[in-house]
Amino acid sequence: MIKKNNNKWDIIITSKRKFFDIAIFTDLIKYRDLIFMFIKRDFVTFYKQTILGPLWYIIQPLVNTIVFTIIFGKLAKLPTDGIPPFIFYMAGNISWSYFAVCLLAMI
Numbered sequence: 001m002i003k004k005n006n007n008k009w010d011i012i013i014t015s016k017r018k019f020f021d022i023a024i025f026t027d028l029i030k031y032r033d034l035i036f037m038f039i040k041r042d043f044v045t046f047y048k049q050t051i052l053g054p055l056w057y058i059i060q061p062l063v064n065t066i067v068f069t070i071i072f073g074k075l076a077k078l079p080t081d082g083i084p085p086f087i088f089y090m091a092g093n094i095s096w097s098y099f100a101v102c103l104l105a106m107i
Helices: 023-030 032-046 053-075 085-106
Strands: 002-004 011-013
Touching: 023 032, 053 085
Parallel strands: none
Antiparallel strands: 002 011
């Protein structure tokens, strides 16, 4: 909606909709099948050529944590200050993975 002021060159441009419009949510509900189809398509194309598929995101941190637990917990006998070693190394792996992904996303 365009409103003109008394001055010749001043035009204020505003939106016809409000900032929080309920119609957005009704549109999401109305087109939910289309949205689910797009999500499924992206998911299938991302994991199409992998053997393990999305299980890789679960298997990889578990295997890393088991290796760290064996090497640092059993062989090197590093203390974890009363925290179970598996949980200690899992928290470290998750924190490091999050940091690495965020750092790579900035580049």
